Amino acid sequence: MAILVIAEHDGKQLKPGTTNTVTAAAKIGGDLTVLVAGSGCAEAAQAAAKIAGVGKVLLADAAQYAGSAAENLAALVQGIAGNYSHILAPATGYGKNFMPRLAALLDVQQISDISAVVSPDTFVRPIYAGNAMATVQSADKVKVITVRATGFDAAGEGGSAAVENLAAGPDTGLSKFNGQELSKSDRPELTAARIIVSGGRGMGSGENFKILEALADKLGAAVGASRAAVDSGFVPNDYQVGQTGKIVAPELYIAVGISGAIQHLAGMKDSKVIIAINKDPEAPIFAVANYWLVEDLFKAVPEFTASL
Amino acid sequence: MKVLVTVKRVIDPYVKVRVKSDGSGVETANVKMAMNPFCEIAVEQAVRMKEAGLVTEIVALSIGTAQSQETLRTAMAMGADRGILVEVAGEVQPLAVAKVVKAIADKEQPKLVIMGKQAIDDDSNQSGQMTAALLGWPQSAFTSAIAVNGDSAEVTREIDGGLEKMSIKLPAVVTTDLRLNEPRYVTLPNIMKAKKKPLEVVKPEALGVDVAPRLKTLKVEEPPKRSAGVKVADVAELVAKLKNEARVI
Numbered sequence: 001m002a003i004l005v006i007a008e009h010d011g012k013q014l015k016p017g018t019t020n021t022v023t024a025a026a027k028i029g030g031d032l033t034v035l036v037a038g039s040g041c042a043e044a045a046q047a048a049a050k051i052a053g054v055g056k057v058l059l060a061d062a063a064q065y066a067g068s069a070a071e072n073l074a075a076l077v078q079g080i081a082g083n084y085s086h087i088l089a090p091a092t093g094y095g096k097n098f099m100p101r102l103a104a105l106l107d108v109q110q111i112s113d114i115s116a117v118v119s120p121d122t123f124v125r126p127i128y129a130g131n132a133m134a135t136v137q138s139a140d141k142v143k144v145i146t147v148r149a150t151g152f153d154a155a156g157e158g159g160s161a162a163v164e165n166l167a168a169g170p171d172t173g174l175s176k177f178n179g180q181e182l183s184k185s186d187r188p189e190l191t192a193a194r195i196i197v198s199g200g201r202g203m204g205s206g207e208n209f210k211i212l213e214a215l216a217d218k219l220g221a222a223v224g225a226s227r228a229a230v231d232s233g234f235v236p237n238d239y240q241v242g243q244t245g246k247i248v249a250p251e252l253y254i255a256v257g258i259s260g261a262i263q264h265l266a267g268m269k270d271s272k273v274i275i276a277i278n279k280d281p282e283a284p285i286f287a288v289a290n291y292w293l294v295e296d297l298f299k300a301v302p303e304f305t306a307s308l
Numbered sequence: 309m310k311v312l313v314t315v316k317r318v319i320d321p322y323v324k325v326r327v328k329s330d331g332s333g334v335e336t337a338n339v340k341m342a343m344n345p346f347c348e349i350a351v352e353q354a355v356r357m358k359e360a361g362l363v364t365e366i367v368a369l370s371i372g373t374a375q376s377q378e379t380l381r382t383a384m385a386m387g388a389d390r391g392i393l394v395e396v397a398g399e400v401q402p403l404a405v406a407k408v409v410k411a412i413a414d415k416e417q418p419k420l421v422i423m424g425k426q427a428i429d430d431d432s433n434q435s436g437q438m439t440a441a442l443l444g445w446p447q448s449a450f451t452s453a454i455a456v457n458g459d460s461a462e463v464t465r466e467i468d469g470g471l472e473k474m475s476i477k478l479p480a481v482v483t484t485d486l487r488l489n490e491p492r493y494v495t496l497p498n499i500m501k502a503k504k505k506p507l508e509v510v511k512p513e514a515l516g517v518d519v520a521p522r523l524k525t526l527k528v529e530e531p532p533k534r535s536a537g538v539k540v541a542d543v544a545e546l547v548a549k550l551k552n553e554a555r556v557i
Contacts (some may be wrong), residue, residue, distance in 0.1 A: 015468075068465070068472055070437065070447055093468040096433050097449050100402065104438035109403045109522035112432045122526065127430050128325045132334050135526040174446035174480075178462075178473035191468075195556070219557060227486065237452065237466045237487055244346075244426055244486065246468065252556040262324065263428075269534065273554045275546065290537040291549050303543040308557070 001030030001120060005054075006077065006089040006099075009036060009044035014051075016192035017090030019156075020149035022051050025088050027117040027152070031055050033084075035166070037073055039066035045163045052158040062168035067177035068094060074101035076169035081106055081142055086120070091146035091247075092191070103144040110144045111136060115151030129243040129266035149191060150249035150270050183238050185223075187213075190241065193222035195252045198241055198268070201228035202257020202278065202297055209235060211298070212256060215305045224248065226264045242267035257297045260285025277301065309419035309456075309478075310365045311354045313388065314409060315347040317372055317379040318429040331527040343379050346424025348386075348491040349484040353422055353454070355387030356489060362456050365389050367416055371400050371408050371519075377507060384502035385494040391507040396519050401430075404512075404519035406438030411515035413443055418479065420461075425450050425483040436483035446476040452487040 003025045008015040018034075025032055032053055036045040037060040045059040058080075064072045077098075081087060087102070089095035091113040103110035115133070116124035122137045123145065190196060197216040199209055209223065216223045224246070225239040241248055243266035253271035258264060260276070260283055268274070269288050276289040279296050286292040293300060319325055319334070320342040326335045343351075357363040368383035370376040371394045380391035394408050413421055421443075423436040440447035448454070452471065453464035456478070465472045466485045494502075512519045540546045550557045 067474070068467065070449065071440075074441060093450065093466070097437065097447075100432075100434035100437035101441040101447065103434070104403060104406055104441035107403070109401050110432070110434050110438075111523065112434060126531065127528070128319070128334060129428065129431065130531055131325045132327045132528050133531050134528045137524045137526055138522065139524070140522060172446075174477055175448075176475040178475060180467065180470060180472045182470040231486065236470060237485075238468060238470050243428065243431065252550070252554070263321070273550070273556050274534075274537075275550070286537070286539075288534050288537075290534075290554065291540050291546055292537060293540050293543065293546050295542070300543050304547065307543060307547050 001028065001085040002083060003028060003030045003032050003086045003088065004084040005032065005034045006087070006095070007034050007036045007044065007048050008090050008092060008094045009038060009041060011038055011041045012043045014044060014047050015092065016189060017092050017149040019051055019154040020152040021088050021090045021147040022053060022155040023152040024114065024117060024147045025086065026053050026155065028086055028120050030085065033058060035060065035077065037065045037076060039063050049161040049163050050157045050159050052156045054159045054161045057161050057163045058166040059163050060166040060168055064168060064171040067180065068097050069177065070098040070101050071172040071174045072169065073098045074105055075172055077102050078105045079169050084142060086143045086145060088145045088147055091148050095146045099144060099146050106142055106144065108140040108142055108144045109138065110146065111138055112146050113148045114145055115148045129262050130269065131262065148247055150247055183236050187216060188220070188222045190222045190224050190246050190248055193250050195219045195221035196224050196248055196250045197221045197254045197256065198224035198226065198258060199229055199256050200226040200258030201232060203229060203234055206234040211301045215301055218305050218308045226258045255285050256301060258285050259283050260288070309363055310367065310416065311357065311363050312367050312369060312413055312416055312418035312421045313350045313354045313383065314423045315351060315368055315370045315379050315383045316344040316424070316427045317341055317370065317376045318344045318427055321345055321428050327528055327530050331529060333525070333528050343382050344424050344427045346426055346484050349486070349488050350422040350424050351383045351386045351388060352489045352491040353484060357456070358387065367392060367418065369394070369409065369412055371396055371405055373397060380507055381502050382494060384505045385498045386492060390505055393507065393509045394512055394515065395509055396512055399521050400519055401521045401523060402432045402434035402438055403522060404517070405435040406442050407517045408512060408515060408519065409439045410442040411517050420478060421481045423481065423483050425485055436481050440481035443481065446480045448474060448476055448480065449483045450485040451482050452485050454482060
């Protein structure tokens with residue numbers, strides 16, 4: 001079998017989900033090629049070549065792959081899909097955008113967000129916000145799969161794959177990339193952080209997130225939020241952890257002022273250790289917490305920060 | 309311009325689902341159903357565009373059992389002008405959904421198809437992107453803002469690091485994210501009015517679409533349970549537990 005993993009990157013470095021996707025590919029078993037497509041991404045291709053277990057890296061570097069470029073990216077991969085039995089990408093905003101488009105072009109039913117590999121044609125995936133786990137089998141000629149990063153360890157370094165240039169595919173001209181507004185932060189990325197401090201509606205305002213940031217900075221943690229906090233405008237959309245936001249599984253997840261809606265639990269309940277701070281003794285978040293504290297967060301959080 | 313908007317009937321998002329004891333799926337009998345929340349946002353967006361004078365007609369499409377007519381009536385109570393139900397008894401997977409939406413789009417010739425980014429039952433997040441692929445149209449997935457400007461649209465998409473801006477040619481497929489709008493509540497007079505709006509029922513065979521599932525579900529299980537945690541009395545005890553017991557800080 002020959003497996004293609006499509007890397008997510010920022011031009012220079014690989015995004016965290018990519019190496020987990022390589023591990024999922026290794027579990028399927030076969031010759032492993034990584035595609036790095038983008039505009040000005042040769043450095044990211046070099047990073048992909050160093051992942052342990054990667055046999056070859058394809059580099060498609062062209063202006064038409066700037067931004068998310070779903071239409072052009074799907075067309076590019078369609079052109080080489082015949083060489084592979086499996087095509088995988090991380091189930092992130094990036095992979096979720098173009099992979100279904102690719103699958104439809106190939107007349108294949110994509111398997112979304114797998115959390116385990118049972119065999120080369122059978123996979124486990126969460127449904128209903130992770131309240132049920134479905135084992136599904138595909139008979140399609142090519143398996144198009146997105147991978148839930150938290151289900152697989154990150155592949156290590158140690159590879160030395162050759163990087164080959166791949167000629168750019170068609171430029172569909174269907175959409176024009178007008179730039180990205182990225183949240184700037186010195187803190188770790190949510191999906192890569194060892195510790196996450198997350199705030200919910202109980203924070204009351206964006207201004208109040210400062211007390212969480214102070215705690216996060218003491219711990220070297222990322223800052224996340226529930227949907228309620230994002231919808232209330234306290235923090236930007238990219239903070240959202242949950243069923244339709246980011247799926248995280250850090251060593252330590254600190255939920256502050258988060259009641260624990262099903263949709264939020266779906267995004268963090270695989271964290272190794274969960275602590276919850278909430279003044280409501282009935283908050284559903286306590287059901288998934290290893291340790292919980294019933295206290296006013298505006299008293300508890302500064303005290304927590306000061307004690308570190 | 310005409311807009312086609314898709315709506316899916318799902319288990320109410322606030323209901324805790326139960327896995328069937330035979331492992332064949334989740335219990336849907338006697339469970340409260342609702343319109344998928346992202347589809348509500350899609351309908352709302354179409355209605356707002358009509359209210360702004362940009363849209364002349366909104367066609368709502370659902371694929372599913374006869375009960376999905378209720379979901380279409382809700383869409384019409386929100387402001388859709390008419391409904392189409394493509395009636396299918398069993399499971400419809402995203403590729404089949406996309407083929408049906410394409411067939412209806414070929415017939416109706418909308419300038420914009422608005423779909424939810426994800427259905428909260430199977431959590432696939434595929435149908436919109438697949439529909440765009442089959443139609444050969446541009447896509448804007450996970451959209452948080454859209455401004456139609458003649459034969460193109462300026463869109464803002466939610467991405468993992470923030471926001472992305474694009475211009476897309478029309479016709480196009482747009483999928484909705486949470487921040488696109490806040491759907492309205494339907495009012496009783498509008499529910500009454502919706503009952504009189506036209507609702508057409510067609511079979512997938514009449515559209516020449518094969519909706520047979522491609523993926524075989526072998527089993528559905530409960531996820532692993534987290535072991536019960538402990539309540540701590542104060543911050544000092546919490547920090548001590550994290551340091552000495554969990555050893556994570």
